[in-house]
Amino acid sequence: MNAIIRTEPLAALRQGLHTSVSQVKAFQTCGKRYEIQYVRGVPPSHRPIALSFGSAVHAALETFYERLRDTGEKPPVEELQAAFADRMDVEMADASIPIRFDDGQDAGTVKGQGIAMLANYHQKGFVPDRVIAVEQPFAVDLADPETGQVLDIPLIGAIDLVAEHQGRVVLVEHKTAARRFDAIRLRHDIQPSSYLFAAKSLQLAGATTAFNLLLKGKGTPTEYIPLSRTRADEIEALETITAVLRAIESQIFFRTRGWACGDCGFKRACGG
Numbered sequence: 001m002n003a004i005i006r007t008e009p010l011a012a013l014r015q016g017l018h019t020s021v022s023q024v025k026a027f028q029t030c031g032k033r034y035e036i037q038y039v040r041g042v043p044p045s046h047r048p049i050a051l052s053f054g055s056a057v058h059a060a061l062e063t064f065y066e067r068l069r070d071t072g073e074k075p076p077v078e079e080l081q082a083a084f085a086d087r088m089d090v091e092m093a094d095a096s097i098p099i100r101f102d103d104g105q106d107a108g109t110v111k112g113q114g115i116a117m118l119a120n121y122h123q124k125g126f127v128p129d130r131v132i133a134v135e136q137p138f139a140v141d142l143a144d145p146e147t148g149q150v151l152d153i154p155l156i157g158a159i160d161l162v163a164e165h166q167g168r169v170v171l172v173e174h175k176t177a178a179r180r181f182d183a184i185r186l187r188h189d190i191q192p193s194s195y196l197f198a199a200k201s202l203q204l205a206g207a208t209t210a211f212n213l214l215l216k217g218k219g220t221p222t223e224y225i226p227l228s229r230t231r232a233d234e235i236e237a238l239e240t241i242t243a244v245l246r247a248i249e250s251q252i253f254f255r256t257r258g259w260a261c262g263d264c265g266f267k268r269a270c271g272g
């Protein structure tokens with residue numbers, strides 16, 4: 001199987017006006033928060049530790065799969081753990097926005113959790129038949145599924161891992177989470193669906209998708225979860241993204257009071 005992919009850096013693709021799956025999800029979570037963060041550019045009061053932890057685990061997995069891609073061998077576990085610890089140190093050293101820890105946690109316990117998680121991952125984590133690309137950037141035009149009109153804002157992002165496994169190209173997203181994803185999320189999360197149509201711009205038509213889930217907590221289990229997606233799911237994701245872009249264009253930013261308020265870094269700007 002000869003998969004061909006483009007190599008423009010993500011930073012170059014992000015130069016112009018664009019959207020991303022994470023921005024669309026941010027709007028879905030709370031339009032008011034989206035407005036405060038992305039339209040008004042207000043800095044958050046804090047960053048949840050989960051964001052820094054997730055970034056550091058991603059850095060370690062990047063090291064893992066780059067070595068597999070380049071040599072066919074896993075790097076030593078100490079290299080994964082060092083990549084994680086280095087990124088955590090960078091996150092902790094950023095004094096511009098304070099990090100908020102969960103109850104009972106501090107920098108030491110979080111680092112220990114990551115080190116244990118990566119030791120387990122080194123033994124049991126997903127090893128594909130072949131790594132094609134790591135952190136693969138993409139930029140794809142968005143067409144309104146109803147009218148066919150191509151929007152002037154492209155979708156830009158990076159796929160964590162493009163691999164060949166059991167005879168198919170698979171687009172893998174690494175996730176760290178406190179608990180398993182529910183069936184609705186596995187079936188309808190727009191990220192894998194939108195990556196499937198983005199894959200066509202990378203000449204990866206026919207690819208499939210998967211989540212690579214690293215769970216926090218006892219035993220730090222890791223799960224490779226193949227996902228089921230159809231053309232209808234790609235269209236649904238396009239409908240969602242275009243609807244969100246239209247709402248933003250029309251400045252429809254309403255508050256969604258709910259679970260996200262608990263750790264929201266924009267409470268003051270929102271009005272408490």
Ligand code: SF4
Pocket residue numbers: 030031032033255256257258260261264265266267270272
């Ligand atoms: S506090 Fe709640 S409603 Fe206000 S911006 Fe944050 S998430 Fe939205």
